[in-house]
Amino acid sequence: MDFGLTEQQIAIRTVARNFATREIVPKAQNIDETADFDWSLYRGMAALGFIGMTAPEEYGGSGTDLLTWSLVMEEVAKASSAMANSMTLAESMVQYISSQGTEAQKATYLPEMVRGERICAFALTEPDAGSDAASISTTAVRDGDCVVLSGQKMFISGAALADLFVIVATVDKSLGAKGIRSYIVERDTPGLQVAAKLDLLGVRGFGTAPVFLDNCRVPASSQLGGDGGFRDVMNALDGAARLGATTMAVGLAQAAMEASLRYAGERSQFGQPLSRFQAIQIMLADMSTEIEAARLLLYKAATRRDTGLPSTMESSHAKLFAADMCMRSVTNAMQIFGGYAYSKEYPVERFYRDAKIHQIWDGTSQIQRTIIARSLLRDGASS
Ligand SMILES: Cc1cc2nc3c(=O)[nH]c(=O)nc-3n(C[C@H](O)[C@H](O)[C@H](O)COP(=O)(O)OP(=O)(O)OC[C@H]3O[C@@H](n4cnc5c(N)ncnc54)[C@H](O)[C@@H]3O)c2cc1C
Structure with a gap:
């Protein structure tokens, strides 16, 4: 495999390196000490096109490949783990929605995410389901045109800051991995509650928190992806x-x-x-x-x-x-x-x-x- 970088890739990496050195490095210590997210840096990264880079152009992205994205990411990661965490989450959720979302979901969420206006958190882990993620207990129960979500999520990066959540739940626990589905849920949906952010050892400053779902009712059209089960989720990740x-x-x-x-x-x-x-x-x-x-x-x-x-x-x-x-x-x-x-x-x-x-x-x-x-x-x- 030839990893000779193109002139364009080197140019993008230089822009990222300059931004990280001038803007992020001076603030990194403070982000860690206060554990407060720096929205101005996030919007600055978005203005440079570094948030949701792989999103298709019609949704505001630049359709960048993952290799080029990783060059930018490395520069941000050298400066601040919290800011790099925000960039990773944005890209993984943009990829999830781009690859498996409906046209309506892409048009509604991707442009705002790419502009750095909305953060979408990803909620899979639960208090009793970490490595064994397919054993989650959060339920998704169909009720007419709606789905009702109930359960608890743990360690959700960006939860304290997010406007949107991809909630992973099971429609039938007896189906195991095949019963897993994902749903896009807006933060202000009744029944969704974000707990106080966790006081972490490291990667401080990206609002990691538990999320509670108590009879949280969303339209059935909120489902992200098809009925492929846990495999679809893992493929996106x-x-x-x-x-x-x-x-x-x-x-x-x-x-x-x-x-x-x-x-x-x-x-x-x-x-x-x-x-x-x-x-x-x-x-x-x-x-x-x-x-x-x-x-x-x-x-x-x-x-x-x-x-x-x-x-x-x-x-x-x-x-x-x-x-x-x-x-x-x-x-x-x-x-x-x-x-x-x-x-x-x-x-x-x-x-x-x-x-x-x-x-x-x-x-x-x-x-x-x-x-x-x-x-x-x-x-x-x-x-
Ligand atoms: C800062 C932070 C941010 C996070 N962000 C997110 C997020 O945004 N969204 C989200 O959904 N989750 C998130 N997580 C959760 C994270 O992905 C889980 O913590 C991780 O998957 C491990 O799960 P666990 O903590 O329950 O550990 P466990 O699964 O309980 O594992 C404990 C230990 O047992 C080992 N172990 C478990 N099973 C096996 C096995 N079969 N064979 C050998 N060893 C095994 C593990 O390797 C580990 O050493 C975050 C966690 C942290 C700390």
């Missing part, structure tokens, strides 16, 4: 959601390496910069090598998805490796910063807290291994 998490991990590790490189050149011990010590050089070399490997896995998975090739195993390869790599890289960065890593004076403390989530969300590292092993056992090991 294989793209921007899983690759977004992967890109966030790559960007965060890159930021940690760049900060470490600077610090190792500035800080002296035993009469010479840390960068002269081979033990430090080895950590930097390992970080650089692993980041590059993760980035190539990401580009491969994105390219396969962009060209319509099967990409589930490749997405899992990329997500698994990038998540574990990110954790190792920020740990190395912490080591290079020594005691100062513990101080909020430097951003590596935030990077360390932000890194862990990548081994947990969008399928934990254990679940990614399960997906990869299942593919291997079903299809064999040839690539």
